[in-house]
Amino acid sequence: MGKTISCSVLLALISCFYLLFATALDTITPSKSIKDPDVIISQNGVFRLGFFSLANSSNRYVGILYNQIPVQTVVWVANGNRPLKDSSGILNISDDGNLVVSNGKAEALWSSHVNNTAPNATTAQLLDSGNLVLSNGEDGASSLWESFEDPSNAFIETMKISTDVKTGRKVELKSWKSIDDPSDGNFSLSLEPFNSPEVIIRKNNQLYHRTGPWNGNSFIGLIDEYTAYLEGFDVVADNPQQAYYMTYDFSNDSMLIYIELDSQGKFIERKWDAGKGNWINKYSSYQTNCDVYGYCGAFGICDSSKRPICSCLKGFKPRNIEEWSRGNWSSGYFRTTPLQCQRDNNNGSGAGQGDDGFLEMKMMKVPAFPHPSSISNGQCKDQCMNMKNCSCVAYAHDDGIGCMLWSGDLIDVQKFSASGVDLYIRLPSSELDKGKSSKVIVITTVTAGIVAITISALFLWCGMAKQRGTNKRHKQIKHKSYSENVGESLIGVKLQQLPLFNFEELATATNNFHPKKKLGQGGFGPVYKGTLDDGKEIAVKRLSKASGQGLEEFMNEVVVMSKLQHRNLVRLFGCCVEAEEKILVYEFMPNKSLDAFLFG
Numbered sequence: 001m002g003k004t005i006s007c008s009v010l011l012a013l014i015s016c017f018y019l020l021f022a023t024a025l026d027t028i029t030p031s032k033s034i035k036d037p038d039v040i041i042s043q044n045g046v047f048r049l050g051f052f053s054l055a056n057s058s059n060r061y062v063g064i065l066y067n068q069i070p071v072q073t074v075v076w077v078a079n080g081n082r083p084l085k086d087s088s089g090i091l092n093i094s095d096d097g098n099l100v101v102s103n104g105k106a107e108a109l110w111s112s113h114v115n116n117t118a119p120n121a122t123t124a125q126l127l128d129s130g131n132l133v134l135s136n137g138e139d140g141a142s143s144l145w146e147s148f149e150d151p152s153n154a155f156i157e158t159m160k161i162s163t164d165v166k167t168g169r170k171v172e173l174k175s176w177k178s179i180d181d182p183s184d185g186n187f188s189l190s191l192e193p194f195n196s197p198e199v200i201i202r203k204n205n206q207l208y209h210r211t212g213p214w215n216g217n218s219f220i221g222l223i224d225e226y227t228a229y230l231e232g233f234d235v236v237a238d239n240p241q242q243a244y245y246m247t248y249d250f251s252n253d254s255m256l257i258y259i260e261l262d263s264q265g266k267f268i269e270r271k272w273d274a275g276k277g278n279w280i281n282k283y284s285s286y287q288t289n290c291d292v293y294g295y296c297g298a299f300g301i302c303d304s305s306k307r308p309i310c311s312c313l314k315g316f317k318p319r320n321i322e323e324w325s326r327g328n329w330s331s332g333y334f335r336t337t338p339l340q341c342q343r344d345n346n347n348g349s350g351a352g353q354g355d356d357g358f359l360e361m362k363m364m365k366v367p368a369f370p371h372p373s374s375i376s377n378g379q380c381k382d383q384c385m386n387m388k389n390c391s392c393v394a395y396a397h398d399d400g401i402g403c404m405l406w407s408g409d410l411i412d413v414q415k416f417s418a419s420g421v422d423l424y425i426r427l428p429s430s431e432l433d434k435g436k437s438s439k440v441i442v443i444t445t446v447t448a449g450i451v452a453i454t455i456s457a458l459f460l461w462c463g464m465a466k467q468r469g470t471n472k473r474h475k476q477i478k479h480k481s482y483s484e485n486v487g488e489s490l491i492g493v494k495l496q497q498l499p500l501f502n503f504e505e506l507a508t509a510t511n512n513f514h515p516k517k518k519l520g521q522g523g524f525g526p527v528y529k530g531t532l533d534d535g536k537e538i539a540v541k542r543l544s545k546a547s548g549q550g551l552e553e554f555m556n557e558v559v560v561m562s563k564l565q566h567r568n569l570v571r572l573f574g575c576c577v578e579a580e581e582k583i584l585v586y587e588f589m590p591n592k593s594l595d596a597f598l599f600g
């Protein structure tokens with residue numbers, strides 16, 4: 001109460017200069033407008049509405065800000081797309097009963113755009129929730145317009161993000177163009193009803209990120225450790241028109257949480273830290289590339305702990321191996337062996353369930369767009385299997401949701417290291433059996449590897465001879481050859497100490513082989529300076545296709561270099577052979593004396 005009184009006193013002093021009529025300090029009426037730099041403040045002083053500028057810009061905006069914290073934090077902007085160029089701005093209720101921001105020339109830059117039948121009785125009140133409500137006293141409490149229903153980039157407590165299934169009307173967040181430009185950016189965030197509601201971020205109207213369906217408690221496509229941050233969140237349907245809305249409300253008032261869709265499309269949850277006097281990030285929707293919708297393409301699995309992060313589901317191969325080996329995964333994967341049900345169908349027998357089975361994948365983010373199903377646990381598998389003509393290719397079960405079934409392409413599948421859902425993928429039994437035999441192959445390979453290492457030197461040269469023989473095969477198999485054949489012939493070359501880098505990693509380290517990173521040009525190709533994720537500096541020699549250095553010469557250099565681990569020479573860290581790329585990775589020597597060696 002004391003706070004309210006002192007606020008009021010302070011505000012009264014400021015307001016006196018401008019206001020002729022005494023009205024509530026949290027309200028705008030037809031006879032009480034505000035002019036830059038006036039503000040109105042909500043009853044308990046939590047929020048203020050008024051004019052502000054953003055860093056490095058003289059533009060003026062009308063908006064709602066937290067009033068009691070020292071860091072300027074804007075939760076709503078009116079004229080984000082049409083800033084005021086000077087301090088002549090006015091916010092008033094116009095003759096037609098709309099809330100209007102206008103400049104010194106009486107041009108309207110923003111309006112609430114409602115049809116108001118009683119303009120004279122209209123008021124706009126700023127509530128302690130941060131909601132600005134325009135109403136005309138007709139029909140009791142019904143409001144004409146609310147800032148909560150016309151949001152900017154911020155999602156604050158008790159706001160509702162919703163989609164009206166009948167009219168299609170959405171209350172969604174819109175990103176700003178940049179941190180100091182609140183005009184419309186490329187991203188929006190909404191709650192999509194689908195079959196189970198889920199939060200979707202779109203980039204230029206294309207799906208960009210999804211949280212996975214809501215199961216009554218959390219979004220199942222988020223890792224558990226993050227769903228804990230979303231405590232206080234709820235997705236509810238209390239209105240048949242609306243289907244669902246998402247909101248959050250903490251009973252603990254001492255905790256101030258503010259959520260923003262930032263200009264990079266990240267959904268960021270911040271908590272006010274009074275001790276530090278600043279916002280602390282608690283959660284961000286973007287942790288790794290796996291969080292970008294469909295990053296690995298159809299039937300791909302994204303696992304941020306693996307390199308490369310995209311891999312095929314079992315029984316699938318990349319559609320475009322050339323693109324795939326360059327780290328462009330968007331084309332996805334195709335099924336190598338048709339499902340039994342597909343074969344049955346082509347033959348017109350329509351017999352339905354054939355010789356297919358399911359592969360269990362633990363701790364997954366489930367694919368996008370599950371079909372609804374009223375069947376509960378235990379019968380999901382039967383239901384999927386019994387759907388005719390292969391219209392079910394995967395299923396999963398969650399206690400809160402029930403069975404989820406998928407048809408067509410499986411998109412946006414992610415492997416988690418904890419939590420997640422068990423996903424069952426339909427495969428022909430021939431593929432499922434392969435799993436067992438390939439394990440045998442792996443064991444055999446590992447055993448063979450150990451033998452090869454022990455017999456080392458002799459095997460090295462044997463390996464090289466074999467290499468010559470398989471050269472042609474290398475060129476055809478491209479990426480696959482990288483791990484199998486090259487790795488095999490390198491076993492003699494202390495494979496443990498000579499890592500195979502992947503192309504994407506080296507492209508990242510050298511800023512995509514940026515000309516500015518170029519150290520020089522040798523006979524065999526350019527050498528770039530790069531920095532690995534762990535900060536280690538490297539020199540990357542990218543053998544040009546025109547160099548004439550074939551795989552054989554390349555392998556020779558690898559062998560020679562890895563044998564010459566003399567302390568005065570440049571150390572070879574590893575190599576990369578993917579598609580047409582042959583790359584050597586050396587220790588970076590700041591001292592240029594070894595240029596001749598590298599480029600010669």
Ligand SMILES: *[C@@H]1O[C@H](CO)[C@@H](O)[C@H](O)[C@H]1NC(C)=O
Nearest residue numbers: 054055056057178179180181
């Ligand atoms: C404002 O400009 C200064 C100097 O140009 C820069 O250091 C600062 O990062 C800018 N602030 C913002 C928010 O862009």
Ligand SMILES: *[C@@H]1O[C@H](CO)[C@@H](O)[C@H](O)[C@H]1NC(C)=O
Nearest residue numbers: 030090092093094095102106
């Ligand atoms: C609101 O402000 C505009 C711009 O100054 C002005 O033209 C208009 O008359 C004002 N409306 C009312 C109702 O005061």
Ligand SMILES: *[C@@H]1O[C@H](CO)[C@@H](O)[C@H](O)[C@H]1NC(C)=O
Nearest residue numbers: 112113114115116117144145
């Ligand atoms: C306001 O009224 C006009 C004319 O009656 C109508 O065309 C328009 O759709 C209405 N706008 C709203 C927001 O209801």
Ligand SMILES: *[C@@H]1O[C@H](CO)[C@@H](O)[C@H](O)[C@H]1NC(C)=O
Nearest residue numbers: 030031095117118119120121
């Ligand atoms: C609203 O106010 C205007 C002038 O301020 C007056 O001319 C008009 O009659 C009023 N209308 C109503 C419905 O009270």
Ligand SMILES: *[C@@H]1O[C@H](CO)[C@@H](O)[C@H](O)[C@H]1NC(C)=O
Nearest residue numbers: 176177178185186204263264
């Ligand atoms: C928004 O998207 C367009 C088109 O893709 C792009 O040109 C522009 O740079 C993007 N703007 C921002 C702020 O990212």
Ligand SMILES: *[C@@H]1O[C@H](CO)[C@@H](O)[C@H](O)[C@H]1NC(C)=O
Nearest residue numbers: 250251252253254255256271
């Ligand atoms: C509210 O939150 C504060 C700080 O996070 C904590 O110290 C306090 O115990 C909480 N109170 C309740 C009732 O949970």
Ligand SMILES: *[C@@H]1O[C@H](CO)[C@@H](O)[C@H](O)[C@H]1NC(C)=O
Nearest residue numbers: 320323326327328329330331
């Ligand atoms: C990836 O491949 C797709 C399909 O071929 C293409 O449209 C896209 O431009 C490629 N992306 C990049 C970054 O090269």
Ligand SMILES: *[C@@H]1O[C@H](CO)[C@@H](O)[C@H](O)[C@H]1NC(C)=O
Nearest residue numbers: 338342343344346347348349
């Ligand atoms: C279709 O049926 C014929 C004979 O019934 C069989 O020989 C053929 O292999 C079947 N095709 C496929 C794709 O299974």
Ligand SMILES: *[C@@H]1O[C@H](CO)[C@@H](O)[C@H](O)[C@H]1NC(C)=O
Nearest residue numbers: 345387388389390391392407
């Ligand atoms: C598969 O079966 C469903 C229902 O039986 C049917 O609606 C659908 O058109 C069929 N699809 C194909 C490709 O035959």
